[in-house]
Amino acid sequence: MDRGRMIATRRQFIGSVVALAATSGCASDDATTLLGTDTHPSDYPTVQAFRYFGSLIEQRTRGRLKLKLFPGGQLGAERDTLEITSFGGLDLNRVNLAPLNSIEPLTVVPSLPFLFDSEAHMRRSLDGEPGRQVLASLERHGLVGLCFYDSGARSFYNSKRPIRHPDDMRGLKIRVQNSDLFVAMIRSLGADATPMDLGEVYQGLVQGVVDGAENNWPSYQSGRHYEAAPFYSLTDHVMAPEVLLMAKSTWDDLTPADKEIVLVSARESVPYMRRLWDARVAAAREQLLNDGVKVNEVDPAPFRERMKPVWDAFVTTPDQREIVAMIQSMGGADA
Numbered sequence: 001m002d003r004g005r006m007i008a009t010r011r012q013f014i015g016s017v018v019a020l021a022a023t024s025g026c027a028s029d030d031a032t033t034l035l036g037t038d039t040h041p042s043d044y045p046t047v048q049a050f051r052y053f054g055s056l057i058e059q060r061t062r063g064r065l066k067l068k069l070f071p072g073g074q075l076g077a078e079r080d081t082l083e084i085t086s087f088g089g090l091d092l093n094r095v096n097l098a099p100l101n102s103i104e105p106l107t108v109v110p111s112l113p114f115l116f117d118s119e120a121h122m123r124r125s126l127d128g129e130p131g132r133q134v135l136a137s138l139e140r141h142g143l144v145g146l147c148f149y150d151s152g153a154r155s156f157y158n159s160k161r162p163i164r165h166p167d168d169m170r171g172l173k174i175r176v177q178n179s180d181l182f183v184a185m186i187r188s189l190g191a192d193a194t195p196m197d198l199g200e201v202y203q204g205l206v207q208g209v210v211d212g213a214e215n216n217w218p219s220y221q222s223g224r225h226y227e228a229a230p231f232y233s234l235t236d237h238v239m240a241p242e243v244l245l246m247a248k249s250t251w252d253d254l255t256p257a258d259k260e261i262v263l264v265s266a267r268e269s270v271p272y273m274r275r276l277w278d279a280r281v282a283a284a285r286e287q288l289l290n291d292g293v294k295v296n297e298v299d300p301a302p303f304r305e306r307m308k309p310v311w312d313a314f315v316t317t318p319d320q321r322e323i324v325a326m327i328q329s330m331g332g333a334d335a
């Protein structure tokens with residue numbers, strides 16, 4: 001099926017989900033059910049935090065705003081649900097920043113390889129002015145950025161061999177998210193990049209369509225990618241965060257008081273998410289090591305060196321440069 005028809009079908013499907021959600025609840029007449037989506041399964045930290053956010057807005061609006069969340073990618077891949085959210089077909093969406101890279105140049109900045117010195121540096125930057133500016137930039141695309149969630153650091157995994165040096169990547173077919181920035185990162189290491197939706201990666205690895213991919217510990221585990229790609233090499237090359245979005249058209253329909261409730265609740269779900277995230281990373285790591293995944297440490301220096309030209313190619317506007325400089329000035333101490 002071509003992509004245009006696929007999106008049209010997806011829209012019809014989501015249209016019927018919206019209709020069903022509107023008729024199935026026992027909400028009072030003035031209640032609004034907000035429809036949300038997340039690609040991860042129900043127990044994943046992003047989904048749990050999303051639900052927590054939903055419970056906060058429901059409590060605080062005394063049931064006027066409710067969340068109906070569809071986890072597990074039931075409503076489609078991130079690039080499709082993003083498009084649908086931007087024209088208001090979905091009210092809320094939790095995605096990674098990478099599929100927004102081609103839509104909004106400022107989202108490229110926190111997705112750059114080896115930008116953050118540490119997790120603390122990443123959190124500080126996203127909680128501060130750089131994060132605020134990136135979230136605000138989404139409004140011109142029909143999206144309101146409510147908050148960032150953690151996604152930890154992404155590392156390479158594959159079915160062939162441990163990656164210790166960029167030369168070990170040569171010739172490998174690596175799945176990436178739908179982002180030109182990620183394609184360029186993989187090419188800079190001499191590997192072949194294959195953009196693919198997350199839901200297709202497990203089969204892609206099993207069937208040898210791709211040799212490997214890159215992700216954090218929890219996604220490597222929850223997608224069962226480790227079963228087909230047991231070499232996990234700790235390059236920690238990217239910390240592109242997750243983002244919780246609201247459709248601008250939904251946002252515009254809210255009263256000022258409800259906008260405040262939505263924003264404050266989203267912000268309050270961030271520390272909640274981070275606690276779950278830290279625990280999930282530790283648990284995933286432990287389980288994978290017990291299951292015999294072959295993990296190796298990596299000297300990041302040659303990877304950083306090879307990926308440098310990617311910065312020059314993708315950081316091209318004064319606004320992007322300003323945010324890069326701001327983030328760099330917030331690094332250091334706790335690296």
Ligand code: GTR
Pocket residue numbers: 039078094095096098151177197198214215216219242
């Ligand atoms: C995960 C992220 C997902 C998705 C996925 C991917 O870390 O949480 O939203 O972007 O990576 O690689 O497609």
